[in-house]
Amino acid sequence: MPEVTARGLRFHVQECGTGPPVVVFVHGLAIDNLSSFYYTLASPVAEVGARCVLYDLRGHGLTERTPTGYGVSDAVADLFAVLDALGHYRVHLVGYSFGGAVALNAALAHPGRVAGLVLIDAHGPGDGPGWNEDFLNRLAQSALKLEHERIADQLLAFGERRMSRVAATADALLNRTTLLDDLAAMDPVRPAQLTTLSCPVLAVYGQHSDVADAGRLILRHVPDCALHTMAGHTHFVLPAGTAEILEVLLPWLAHHAGTRVPAAGAAR
Amino acid sequence: MSDIPRMNDIRSEVVRMLIDVVGEDFLLDVEIGPGTTFGDDLGLESIEFVALVDRLRAHYGDRADFPGFIAGLDLDQLVNLTVGDVVDHIAAQERAHA
Numbered sequence: 037m038p039e040v041t042a043r044g045l046r047f048h049v050q051e052c053g054t055g056p057p058v059v060v061f062v063h064g065l066a067i068d069n070l071s072s073f074y075y076t077l078a079s080p081v082a083e084v085g086a087r088c089v090l091y092d093l094r095g096h097g098l099t100e101r102t103p104t105g106y107g108v109s110d111a112v113a114d115l116f117a118v119l120d121a122l123g124h125y126r127v128h129l130v131g132y133s134f135g136g137a138v139a140l141n142a143a144l145a146h147p148g149r150v151a152g153l154v155l156i157d158a159h160g161p162g163d164g165p166g167w168n169e170d171f172l173n174r175l176a177q178s179a180l181k182l183e184h185e186r187i188a189d190q191l192l193a194f195g196e197r198r199m200s201r202v203a204a205t206a207d208a209l210l211n212r213t214t215l216l217d218d219l220a221a222m223d224p225v226r227p228a229q230l231t232t233l234s235c236p237v238l239a240v241y242g243q244h245s246d247v248a249d250a251g252r253l254i255l256r257h258v259p260d261c262a263l264h265t266m267a268g269h270t271h272f273v274l275p276a277g278t279a280e281i282l283e284v285l286l287p288w289l290a291h292h293a294g295t296r297v298p299a300a301g302a303a304r
Numbered sequence: 305m306s307d308i309p310r311m312n313d314i315r316s317e318v319v320r321m322l323i324d325v326v327g328e329d330f331l332l333d334v335e336i337g338p339g340t341t342f343g344d345d346l347g348l349e350s351i352e353f354v355a356l357v358d359r360l361r362a363h364y365g366d367r368a369d370f371p372g373f374i375a376g377l378d379l380d381q382l383v384n385l386t387v388g389d390v391v392d393h394i395a396a397q398e399r400a401h402a
């Protein structure tokens with residue numbers, strides 16, 4: 037398994053394609069890992085001439101699980117430590133859901149290292165109290181169900197090995213680490229901060245996503261921003277919306293990162 | 305023309321790598337043939353399939369082009385991918401580079 041050690045932790049990393057540019061993919065929480073990008077966006081982005089970097093966040097996929105350290109600031113520090121270990125300095129970031137919050141905060145913390153941002157149904161931006169209350173409530177409900185209904189064991193008893201393992205990982209993260217507390221302590225990225233973003237941003241949000249307001253805040257306040265709304269989609273735009281995302285992502289990368297312009301209809 | 309003994313060797317190698325990824329205990333209960341799917345039959349998590357592809361690349365080298373092989377499949381094909389599909393791909397690449 038390809039891995040790097042960063043901040044004393046073993047991170048599972050996959051790289052493909054040759055660059056520059058370097059495009060780094062940051063996945064979502066709990067049930068997610070790098071495979072959601074590995075099977076969808078990474079190969080087509082590598083094909084147009086980018087070095088793609090995918091890694092499993094702390095406690096996710098095949099990266100080590102620690103008891104603590106799941107807040108966004110630790111995730112940003114982990115990201116740059118992984119990039120340092122791989123020898124990448126200036127990169128484009130593609131983040132989905134919580135991975136979008138990580139990417140956005142990374143660009144604000146180190147503007148010199150982030151050349152562009154692609155935020156796919158990203159959490160993070162907010163302009164009022166309770167900005168992530170629904171999100172936290174849903175995660176807390178999942179945590180209770182996973183523990184009290186012993187969902188992982190039940191799925192395994194029914195012969196559903198794959199879903200059982202996904203549930204077991206989510207159970208371990210939500211019930212046996214500080215992840216929920218760390219997320220509850222997270223501050224939103226406020227409009228005043230969004231106005232300071234110096235890199236170009238492509239925001240892609242599902243029309244019926246519960247975090248679609250974040251997309252509207254990004255469009256209103258980020259100086260150099262394009263917003264693409266995916267008609268009929270909820271928060272879960274991957275893998276179902278892969279072809280549509282590629283139709284906006286590949287031309288955007290060609291313009292802002294200097295990758296090759298994809299042939300018409302090349303996106304699957 | 306397919307080389308049956310070589311295909312059987314490749315299948316044994318792929319099964320050995322599968323055991324590395326998912327553990328022997330689980331696979332003891334499963335009869336693995338060419339039609340066995342990684343998803344429904346073996347219950348492989350998508351991240352475990354990534355780990356299997358790593359082992360395949362390490363064993364057969366980059367000329368087997370697994371990233372290209374995977375990129376050429378749509379999601380339905382990926383979900384229904386069989387042990388036989390992977391064995392056929394490896395054998396075809398070996399013949400092409402022989």
